[in-house]
Amino acid sequence: MSTNRPQPDDARRERDRAMSEKDAAAAWSVPAYLLSGMALYGGIGWLADRWLGTSWLVLVGVLLGTALAMYVIWLRYGTR
Amino acid sequence: MSPHVLAAGEGFVPPSVGDFWQPLIGDGALAVTRSMFLIVISVVLIYGFLALVTKNMSVVPGKLQYAGEGVYGFVRNSIAIDVLGKKEFLPFLPLLLTQFTLILLNNWFGVIPFIQFPTFSRIGFAIAVTLITYVVYHAVGIRRKGVAGYFKGLMPPGIPGWIAPFVYLLELMTFFITRPLTLGMRLFANMFAGHMLLLVFILGGEYMLLHGSNLFIQASSVGAFAMGLVMTFFEILVQFLQAYVFVLLTALYIAGSLADEH
Amino acid sequence: MEGNLNVIGYGLAAIGPAIAVGLIFAAYINGTARQPESRGMLQPIAILGFALAEALALFGLVLAFIL
Numbered sequence: 264m265s266t267n268r269p270q271p272d273d274a275r276r277e278r279d280r281a282m283s284e285k286d287a288a289a290a291w292s293v294p295a296y297l298l299s300g301m302a303l304y305g306g307i308g309w310l311a312d313r314w315l316g317t318s319w320l321v322l323v324g325v326l327l328g329t330a331l332a333m334y335v336i337w338l339r340y341g342t343r
Numbered sequence: 344m345s346p347h348v349l350a351a352g353e354g355f356v357p358p359s360v361g362d363f364w365q366p367l368i369g370d371g372a373l374a375v376t377r378s379m380f381l382i383v384i385s386v387v388l389i390y391g392f393l394a395l396v397t398k399n400m401s402v403v404p405g406k407l408q409y410a411g412e413g414v415y416g417f418v419r420n421s422i423a424i425d426v427l428g429k430k431e432f433l434p435f436l437p438l439l440l441t442q443f444t445l446i447l448l449n450n451w452f453g454v455i456p457f458i459q460f461p462t463f464s465r466i467g468f469a470i471a472v473t474l475i476t477y478v479v480y481h482a483v484g485i486r487r488k489g490v491a492g493y494f495k496g497l498m499p500p501g502i503p504g505w506i507a508p509f510v511y512l513l514e515l516m517t518f519f520i521t522r523p524l525t526l527g528m529r530l531f532a533n534m535f536a537g538h539m540l541l542l543v544f545i546l547g548g549e550y551m552l553l554h555g556s557n558l559f560i561q562a563s564s565v566g567a568f569a570m571g572l573v574m575t576f577f578e579i580l581v582q583f584l585q586a587y588v589f590v591l592l593t594a595l596y597i598a599g600s601l602a603d604e605h
Numbered sequence: 606m607e608g609n610l611n612v613i614g615y616g617l618a619a620i621g622p623a624i625a626v627g628l629i630f631a632a633y634i635n636g637t638a639r640q641p642e643s644r645g646m647l648q649p650i651a652i653l654g655f656a657l658a659e660a661l662a663l664f665g666l667v668l669a670f671i672l
Contacts, residue, residue, distance in 0.1 A: 287426070287650065289593050292517075293656045294663060299521035301667045302514055309671075325667060328513075329660055335510055337503065340652040 300332025358542040427592040450582030473527035484600030544571035611669040618665035625658035
């Protein structure tokens with residue numbers, strides 16, 4: 264079974280595991296962050312639209328949400 | 344599955360969402376539907392399989408034990424140890440194994456002859472499994488770090504002061520709303536779309552063959568059936584992949600909750 | 606034929622980001638294959654590129670729903 268394999272470099276294996284975990288977490292989190300940013304701030308923009316009677320705040324909200332989501336992605340996954 | 348095709352003479356009625364509602368006993372809100380039966384059968388089958396595998400275990404495995412060890416080893420090594428690390432994976436391994444076998448068998452019910460209905464194409468079941476994951480990964484984080492520490496740990500490091508509340512709101516929404524939503528939706532949508540695709544090809548082919556108005560249409564129903572065959576194999580792969588992705592993401596979210604730093 | 610023009614728009618809009626994501630990860634795999642030690646350095650760049658390309662696809666999806 265695979266756990267009986269001799270492991271030459273345990274620290275490097277832990278590092279590889281951490282990096283591949285970060286890979287997988289990033290791949291699924293990026294669309295999730297983008298979608299929730301757009302939805303949340305688009306929703307806030309839509310509520311503001313209804314409150315103020317304008318029609319373009321939804322779009323502003325979606326754009327701001329996208330920008331914010333990309334900023335958060337850069338913070339979490341863009342730098343080592 | 345083909346009652347609406349029997350109403351020939353009014354043209355082909357394409358399969359729709361209503362085809363997924365298949366009550367067997369009773370009707371309405373308290374009906375016992377086909378998917379309820381299927382999930383109970385799948386639980387009995389999984390329990391029987393695992394009980395048989397572990398009954399007379401020996402160091403040199405026989406065929407059945409080898410199969411059982413294959414499934415268990417896959418979940419344990421590729422998912423639990425790789426994501427959660429050797430020290431912390433053990434309490435969560437039963438949950439991951441259960442979810443994996445349950446989702447896998449129920450997905451594969453979609454292509455097994457005479458059953459041919461993936462239980463997770465009904466959204467209630469996907470919601471149930473997602474709820475379990477949702478509760479677990481929040482409870483684990485709160486138990487590990489306390490309520491205040493857990494909420495404080497949701498922030499990524501290194502943010503200038505004025506933008507922090509917006510980012511925090513975004514993080515909250517991601518953790519509490521978007522992640523379970525996408526998790527459940529991914530499973531449900533894949534199963535629903537796959538089953539719908541198979542329905543379209545096979546029912547369409549049957550209609551073309553039996554009610555086609557000329558020989559050309561009847562002959563080209565072979566193409567529809569061939570596509571149905573190809574999509575069946577593709578569906579087998581997709582169903583396995585969806586089970587794997589669901590359990591992998593559960594493990595990742597738990598690992599994220601347990602992480603000491605970010 | 607019933608349906609919604611929004612969804613056709615989204616379908617057309619998803620072609621570009623799909624190709625873009627494929628190209629980005631093809632480059633990442635190529636770079637890692639040539640020099641495995643550079644994997645850690647290339648990964649943030651790949652993630653950023655993926656986020657930017659995916660943003661457009663999700664943008665199309667969201668606009669298909671709200672407009």
